[in-house]
Amino acid sequence: MFNLWFGVIFMLVHFSLFLLSYRLFGKVGVYAWIGMATVLANIQVVKTVELDLGLTAIVITLGNTIYGTIYLASDLLNEKYGEKAAKKAVWFGFFTLIASTIIMQMALLFKPAEGVEFSLEAHNALSAIFGLLPRISLGSLCAYFISQFLDVRLYSMLKRAFPKPGQLWIRNNGSTVISQLVDTLIFTTIAFAGVYEGEVWLSIFLSTYIIKFIVSLVSTPFLYAARSFTFRDE
Template sequence: MTTADAFTIIAVTFVAMLLISNIAATKLFGITVGPAHFIFDGGALLFPFTYVLGDVLAEVYGFAKARMVILMGFAASVLAAGVFLIVQAMPPAEEYANQEAFEAVLGFVPRIVAASLLAFLVGQLLNAYVLVKIKERYGPKRLWVRLLGSSVVGEAADTIVFCTVAFLGVLTGANFWNYVLVGFVYKMTFEVILIPVSYFVIARVRRLDERAQVA
């Protein structure tokens, strides 16, 4: 495998995870632990991985390449939303009995996608930008500081924008702030747990680059 192959795999995986998360995010679910009740959306299962991959892209390939992949994800999400809207508007066949179910689930996707697009652009670009700027200022050491520092900024922006655009009005009062806070804490906890994975992937891709230069 070459560094170009690795970049392609990471980029495709990044976009795929974003699209799946957009659809999964149409469902809210709650978990009760004792007296506490936590509200999540389905996108929480997969979306944090996009930040891990975003960190890898920015750290190994630089801000320009990371931005290109982010814009690819943006374009794919716009296309998906457009297709869902067109399919929803087309008259259902007489044999098709699931139009209401389709609208109930995927009919909400355009709002989710709008929220995701805004949050995605703000959060991911801030994440990549902050990571690169920390590296430029303090050097290549302490990768964990760059990973966490950039993620705190990016995830905070992403969570606030997404939750506000996607579910403000659907969730109100304490439930809305529960959703925002739980989402941010969950994503950051996920990021911390996956730091060893980020280290492994970054080191592996860099070794591929070193072998390519020697060859």
């Protein structure tokens, strides 16, 4: 049960730190958070944890919470600064993801110092984290690019259909729930289709999407809070 309850705290810490970044640095803080989140999500995804749900237990990868904050960030930018600002954030995150992947793959090509045990251990650790299989890297890039632009587009459409301040939860969850479904489908298909049997693939797909759906719901109050922030220079 530790993982389950600690996961709740883990999720709340993510959203609280996002709010703090926006409160302290304004719109720049949102862009900075997106850059950080795209990198951390792909580091955390290599670690799997088991969640004890009482009658059953599921195994999930980390990274879903921090990845969910990216949708929160783009929705916030769309809500307060418009679709253009949200699209710019998507491109920013995509560039950050590609740049960090290229740089770390090049870093792994360096031969570690001979006779220095710590250097070899560090190299092996970095290889385990950043030496992702090509299919996983491709799946992550494709899923991010398509789902994020879809989220921005859907949010803009829902913003016109449900423009009232009290309907923010419709705009937020409506766009995120659909775009994250597409994100999960693209990633799990590219990364795992043919690698696992159909039942296993379906289990990964469903558990991943359910976690993302929960994260989306939890993020809504934080989006309301972030929308209320005002800045003199904006």
